[in-house]
Amino acid sequence: MPYHSIVCVKQVPDTANITGEAMKADGTVNRAALPTVFNPDDLHALEVALDVRDRWGGTVTVVSMGPPKAADVLRDCLYRGADRVILLTDRRAAASDTLATSYILNQAVRHIGNYDFVFCGRQAIDGDTAQVGPQCAEKLGIPQVTYLERLIDLRDRTARIRRNVGNGWEIVEVRLPVLVTVLDTAGEVRPPAARRVMKYKRARVRAELVAAVAAAGGAGVSPADVEREVERRAETLRSRGLMLEQWDLDDIQADLKWCGLAGSPTKVHRVQSIVLTKQGYTEIPPTEEGIRRLVRELVVDHTLG
Numbered sequence: 365m366p367y368h369s370i371v372c373v374k375q376v377p378d379t380a381n382i383t384g385e386a387m388k389a390d391g392t393v394n395r396a397a398l399p400t401v402f403n404p405d406d407l408h409a410l411e412v413a414l415d416v417r418d419r420w421g422g423t424v425t426v427v428s429m430g431p432p433k434a435a436d437v438l439r440d441c442l443y444r445g446a447d448r449v450i451l452l453t454d455r456r457a458a459a460s461d462t463l464a465t466s467y468i469l470n471q472a473v474r475h476i477g478n479y480d481f482v483f484c485g486r487q488a489i490d491g492d493t494a495q496v497g498p499q500c501a502e503k504l505g506i507p508q509v510t511y512l513e514r515l516i517d518l519r520d521r522t523a524r525i526r527r528n529v530g531n532g533w534e535i536v537e538v539r540l541p542v543l544v545t546v547l548d549t550a551g552e553v554r555p556p557a558a559r560r561v562m563k564y565k566r567a568r569v570r571a572e573l574v575a576a577v578a579a580a581g582g583a584g585v586s587p588a589d590v591e592r593e594v595e596r597r598a599e600t601l602r603s604r605g606l607m608l609e610q611w612d613l614d615d616i617q618a619d620l621k622w623c624g625l626a627g628s629p630t631k632v633h634r635v636q637s638i639v640l641t642k643q644g645y646t647e648i649p650p651t652e653e654g655i656r657r658l659v660r661e662l663v664v665d666h667t668l669g
């Protein structure tokens with residue numbers, strides 16, 4: 365019996381290389397200025413979905429919400445074995461916090477439909493909230509299993525999952541459909557397959573074609589010319605199965621009051637790299653007073669609390 369999985373993957377700023385341009389004056393993340401990477405936990409979410417398909421049959425569909433540049437992680441998913449990828453891009457979704465992000469992803473999952481699993485990473489390395497998966501499950505009205513470390517078995521639409529709860533494991537059974545968040549300790553991820561890289565490296569979403577045609581045409585080219593050339597290139601890609609799906613908020617019937625800044629009660633005040641400056645070390649006597657002093661020091665320099 366085949367199982368259909370939807371995987372939510374995020375392109376994230378490479379937090380190991382945060383620069384002074386990370387934040388815009390309005391407190392939103394300046395994603396265009398930062399080098400980006402595939403959110404590490406999401407690579408494991410993809411791997412678990414591909415493993416389900418390899419063991420029991422079915423399909424793997426990947427969705428990512430982000431700027432057109434996020435098409436890079438979707439191509440990476442195709443290189444690793446995904447069957448279908450969808451970019452959800454819309455300026456009206458910019459600056460969405462986790463509430464808005466999970467609402468939009470829930471609308472996208474409903475629009476894809478016919479799924480047995482929704483796989484998310486445990487958390488994204490930029491927002492680091494681990495909130496989107498559970499919030500999305502809530503909006504979809506389906507059960508959730510977080511912190512998957514191994515999918516043990518799948519039988520009669522019931523999944524048996526080992527989850528890591530920090531100080532041990534828990535084995536749970538859950539009826540499908542279910543949303544699962546995956547840990548980065550859930551085994552090895554398969555590398556991109558050279559044959560698939562050759563096949564999909566020219567795959568594009570519409571927004572990338574528009575940007576390429578506009579850049580090639582320069583200032584003198586009329587919007588109608590751009591449109592005609594974009595359509596010609598899209599037709600060529602479609603004929604080769606290389607035109608990637610691109611959806612906006614209208615395509616998923618999203619209610620705009622739940623999207624973007626309008627739908628986001630959270631305001632990110634400031635993002636900064638914490639650089640530990642203290643040289644040398646402090647000797648702490650193993651006494652109650654010693655521990656109390658240590659905790660006070662860690663609170664004072666904002667390492668704790």
Ligand SMILES: Cc1cc2nc3c(=O)[nH]c(=O)nc-3n(C[C@H](O)[C@H](O)[C@H](O)COP(=O)(O)OP(=O)(O)OC[C@H]3O[C@@H](n4cnc5c(N)ncnc54)[C@H](O)[C@@H]3O)c2cc1C
Pocket residue numbers: 372373374375393403405406409427428429430460461462463465469483484485486487488489490491492493494495496497630632635
């Ligand atoms: C430094 C910083 C702090 C922030 N703090 C908060 C905060 O406290 N509260 C808040 O509401 N927002 C916060 N945000 C905004 C938050 O990053 C975004 O809302 C984001 O879209 C989702 O939250 P997250 O990055 O924490 O994702 P998480 O909840 O950690 O993501 C979990 C999983 O959800 C899926 N997912 C998340 N985003 C997407 C996406 N765009 N496309 C596809 N799948 C996705 C992935 O599978 C991912 O592994 C913060 C952003 C930054 C940069």
